[in-house]
Amino acid sequence: MNFIITGAGKGIGFETVKQLSKIHNTRILAISRNVQKLNELAEEINPLISEITPYSFDIVNGSIDNNLLPFIKELDFRIDCLFNNAGAIVNKPFAACDTQDFNTVIKTNLEAPFRLIRDLLPFINEGAHIVNAGSMGGVQGSAKFPGLALYSASKGAIATLTECLAEELKEKKISVNCLAFGSVQTEMFSMAFPGFDAALKSNTMAEFVSRFLIDGHKFFNGKILPVSVSTP
Numbered sequence: 001m002n003f004i005i006t007g008a009g010k011g012i013g014f015e016t017v018k019q020l021s022k023i024h025n026t027r028i029l030a031i032s033r034n035v036q037k038l039n040e041l042a043e044e045i046n047p048l049i050s051e052i053t054p055y056s057f058d059i060v061n062g063s064i065d066n067n068l069l070p071f072i073k074e075l076d077f078r079i080d081c082l083f084n085n086a087g088a089i090v091n092k093p094f095a096a097c098d099t100q101d102f103n104t105v106i107k108t109n110l111e112a113p114f115r116l117i118r119d120l121l122p123f124i125n126e127g128a129h130i131v132n133a134g135s136m137g138g139v140q141g142s143a144k145f146p147g148l149a150l151y152s153a154s155k156g157a158i159a160t161l162t163e164c165l166a167e168e169l170k171e172k173k174i175s176v177n178c179l180a181f182g183s184v185q186t187e188m189f190s191m192a193f194p195g196f197d198a199a200l201k202s203n204t205m206a207e208f209v210s211r212f213l214i215d216g217h218k219f220f221n222g223k224i225l226p227v228s229v230s231t232p
C-alpha cells in the first residue's frame with residue numbers, strides 16, 4: 001500500500017510513518033520541511049519490508065506543479081492513502097491576531113490540503129482513503145478555548161471540506177474522512193496548552209491512526225471522528 005503523509009517530520013505524523021513502516025509492502029512518501037529525523041528512520045528500515053522516501057517540501061509555499069508532482073512521477077508513485085496531517089497553530093487572543101496569523105493557520109490547515117487533494121487526484125487510486133487531520137476544537141458544540149479561535153475555525157473548515165469531498169469523490173470510489181484529534185503530547189500541544197500533560201503520547205495515537213489509514217474507509221466515509229479521551 002502506498003501512503004503520502006504530510007507533517008511527517010515530528011509528532012503524530014512521524015510516529016505514524018514509523019508504525020506503517022513495520023508493515024510489509026508499504027511505500028511511504030513522507031513530507032515535511034524538516035526531514036532530518038525521517039532520513040534517519042529511512043536508513044534504519046529493512047528495505048525488504050517497506051520503503052520510506054523523505055521529501056522536504058513546504059506545503060504552503062512550495063510548488064506542487066514544479067516540485068511535488070514531478071517527484072511523484074519520477075518515483076512512479078500511485079497513492080492508496082493521503083494523510084493530510086501537517087498543521088499549524090497560533091495561540092493568541094483573537095483581538096491580537098493579524099493577517100499573517102490568519103494566513104499561516106488557514107493556508108496550512110485548509111488551503112494546503114485543498115490544493116494537495118485537488119492536484120494529487122490524478123495519482124490517487126480507486127478505493128483510496130484520504131484522511132484529514134482535524135481537531136476536537138473544530139467539532140461543532142465541543143469545548144472551545146481562548147487563544148485558539150483561528151486554529152479551531154480552520155479545523156472546522158477542514159471537517160466540512162471532508163464531508164463535501166466524500167460526496168464529490170464517491171464516483172471515483174475515493175473515501176474521505178477526518179480524525180478530530182483530542183490531546184496528544186507533541187510540540188503543537190505544548191503551544192496550545194502550555195504546562196498541560198496530554199492524554200495520549202504520539203506513538204499511542206499513531207497506532208490507532210495507522211490502522212485507520214489502512215482500513216477506516218471500509219467502515220466510514222465523509223465522517224468527522226472524535227479521537228479523544230479528555231478535554232483538552
Ligand SMILES: NC(=O)c1ccc[n+]([C@@H]2O[C@H](COP(=O)([O-])OP(=O)(O)OC[C@H]3O[C@@H](n4cnc5c(N)ncnc54)[C@H](OP(=O)(O)O)[C@@H]3O)[C@@H](O)[C@H]2O)c1
Binds near residue numbers: 032181198
Ligand atoms: N497534538 C494534539 O494534541 C493535536 C490535537 C488536535 C489536532 N492535532 C492535529 O494533528 C496534526 C499533527 O499535529 P502534531 O501535534 O503532531 O503537530 P507537530 O508535532 O507540531 O507537527 C506538525 C507537523 O506539520 C509539519 N508542517 C507544519 N507546517 C508545514 C508546512 N508549511 N509544510 C510542510 N509541513 C509542515 C511540521 O513539520 P516541519 O516543521 O518540518 O515542516 C510537523 O511535521 C495537526 O494537523 C494538528 O493540528 C493535534
